[in-house]
Amino acid sequence: MSTDDTSWQEMERSLMELGRDIVYPIAPDVTSRVRARIVATRPTMTPRVSVGRVGIYGTVAAVIVLASVLAISPSARATLMPWWSAGSMCPGQIAGQPLKLTEVTSSEFCDSGIVLTRPIQQANVSKADAVETVKRAERYLQHFVVYEVALAVVHKQTSTPARSWFAWVVVTALNPVSRHPLYPEADIFLVNAKSGRLINPEPRRLAQLNGTTRKRRRGVVFPLFVAAPPSHYEYSGIQFPTQRDGFVLGTRTTSVLFVTEDAGRSWSKRSIPNGQSDWFQFVNGSVGWLESGPPCRCNHPPTYLYRTTDGGVSWRRIFSIGKQGAYQTEFVSTAQGWLQYSGNYAPTLETADGGHIWHRVHWPFSSYHQWHFTNARLGWASVSGHMFTTADGGRIWVPRAGLSGVYNLPSFANAVDGWTVSVGLGVPGGCEPDSSCPSALLRTRDGGRTWSVEHSAAEDSSAGYPPHGRYWPGGWSYYLDQPQFVDARHGWMIFGGWNSRASPPGGANWYLNGGVTTTSDGGKTWHMHRLNLPASAEASLATVSGKQAWLAVENLGRAEKSFILHTVDEGRHWEPIIVAQ
Amino acid sequence: VRGADLDGKSLVERARQGDTDAYADLVREHQKVALRVAYLVTGDSSEAEDVIQEAFVKAYQTLSRFRPGNDFRPWLIRIVTNEAKSRQLSTRRRGLREATWGRRSLTGGAILTPENLVLASERHRYLLAALRQLPSEDQTIIAYRYLLELDEAEVAEVLGRPRGTVKSRLSRALRRLRDSLTDQQIEVLGIGALE
Secondary structure: OOOHHHHHHHHHHHHHHHHHHHHOOOOOHHHHHHHHHHHOOOOOOOOOOOHHHHHHHHHHHHHHHHHHHOOHHHHHHHHHOOOHHHOOOOOOOOOOOOOOOOOOOOOOOOOOOOOOEEEEEOEEEEEEEHHHHHHHHHHHHHHOOOEOOOOOOOOOOOOOOHHHHHEEEEEEOOOOOOOOOOOOOOEEEEEEOOOOOOOOOHHHHHHHHHHOEEEEEEEEEEEOOOOOOOOOOOEEEOOOOOOOOOOEEEEEOOOEEEEEOOOOOEEEEOOOOOOEEEHHHOOOOOOOOEEEOOOOOOOOOEEEEEEEOOOOOEEEEEEEEOOOOEEEEOOOOOOOOEEOOOOOOOEEEEOOOOOOOEEHHHOOOOOEEEEEEOOOEEEHHHHOOOOEEEEEOOOOOOOOOOHHHHOOOOEEEOOOOOEEEEOOOOOOOOOOOOOOOOOEEEEEEOOOOOOOOEEOOOOOOOOOOOOOOOEEEHHHEEEEEEEEEEEOOOEEEEEEEEEEEOOOOOOOOEEEEEEEEEEOOOOOOEEEEEEEEEEEEEEEEEEOOOEEEEEEEOOOOOHHHEEEEOOOOOOOEEEOOOOOO | OHHHHHHHHHHHHHOOOHHHHHHHHHHHHHHHHHHHHHHHHHHOHHHHHHHHHHHHHHHHHHHHHHHOOHHHHHHHHHHHHHHHHHHHHHHHHHHHHHHOHHHHOOOOOOOOHHHHHHEEEOHHHHHHHHHHHOHHHHHHHHHHHHHOOOOHHHHHHHHHHOOHOOOHHHHHHHHHHHHHOOOHHHHHHOOOOOO
């Protein structure tokens, strides 16, 4: 498959050529102008917080004004003008004047599609509190694919004044894209600033919009939307090798491991050697591996493989991976594992003693392709729309007929029952989706020898999951990821998607409100649970049983958007879990 | 390049001690890449020029927070990107106020605004179009790595992520891009057929 490696290199080369092909503007030398400006200043330790900084949060801040315009001092009001005061946006609004929340009820939609709930109580907040709230709101709201934010400060006079009663309303504006059948009509929710829980002062009305609700303490938790308190860690992986033992890798500047031994009731933090890690694996509650390098990212630091036999309390360095770094590593038992270096023609290694001694094996594909072993003998690799399997631990790989066009590695619940998803079955490289090219869920009952279509989904069907693949009409691309079956009936998948054609200004994409879909009948029917997962998020799913699962969501370079969710009822309700205080 | 880095580090050290000549040298050395980054984000040459001026001033003011021993270039690129993005945001907000009030992604969006880019030849038009179809995070990482030709360690530094993550994100982005090209387009680009 060396042609394949070559084509990747050519792909990279073409991209570099594209970069050189871009006609960049020729700008005059800015050195003298920069020098003139810095001569007047001196390096400062901290950035100045000024009125301009408030402006960053202008959109959100503006709505605070709506709720609390009278409470904020006149000088603050000047900097926090509502952004829609410039033009008439909603019924009953007079151009140039702020909209009063009382003028819009939940049954009315503004021209722009804003949905507002009932009149918000008059708030009594200081400017400092308002700014603080806005900052916190931004942190919280970054968990969501939220397209627009309206904020109201709900304030009650209690013995503990002010902040604990802040809550905010989040709405998405309606537009043609959001009326996509797979996209909810409107998102409205209130979030308690302190707990991160969703609170709704008018449960019934919102219940009509958003489906069923669940009573909890004073407020109501909405199953469709999940709020998690801001995290200081990025959670890049979650694993539950047993029902009780769970592990989460969190990274700030260095990585730590969060460990539970009581099914998630309590978590403890364990440090890891050498600073920064992006891969770990436990095969049971005590034996695990970790790849780690120094946190200094300058210039290719070497990484090492570590092993623990006490659940991450102590780690022993067992292997030097080198500067190149491993691309994929997997263990199927306390002894048997494989490690593939990154890059074209990169070697692949195998160990039979838990990672101390490795020997090179020759696989017919490079690290651009994904592979996975079901057990010490049975392995799968997805190579550009062709599925390869091995039945002897990777010595011989053979193409698996009938799985052409399948990109996702299959998931096995046991030795015989397996599932995978495909688009354009039988068409290498996929096909242009239309009615004759549905995405399909494939099932095997004989350990992968034969596969049959269990379920298929076209774009407008209510299949319980979005159709997998790209280039659907309207510019939508969907993906189904990490199918996981805990037994022959219960399965979980992550879904998401984006729209590249109808893009907001600035070139970003619209995203499908991603989430998790579940089945309890072996894949015949699916139930979609939207969790507002952005397409940029890397979600890691750990299934414990047919009812219970954990989801760790990380977002490229944005620790504050990383969170962990837990469900005990087949994905209907998700609770944010706090592992780090 | 590494030799220049060593030199760059000593320039940073001198600039940190208040040597404006040293900082001017740094500006001269890095303004080209800074401008490219700013242009990719803003898609406007005068805006990009403003951005880099502002970014260089901000970088100077926060030099005390620069960790000695690290590369200056990725650190600068991060500042430039942030500056350009926040400008984009405020420009967008201004525009929206005047036109229809649309939805704004709080997640920031891509650094790449390819619709504004002008290509010297037609050969890579399809590739650019395909790049546009990708999720914005994929566009961003490809832009840093290939269009701006940063190495993986620099991309990791700019994004503030471990290198392994950058590597896997990059290969995922490449795979998506490859999947989105038709066979004909691949032929035009001279990329070998897969199997």
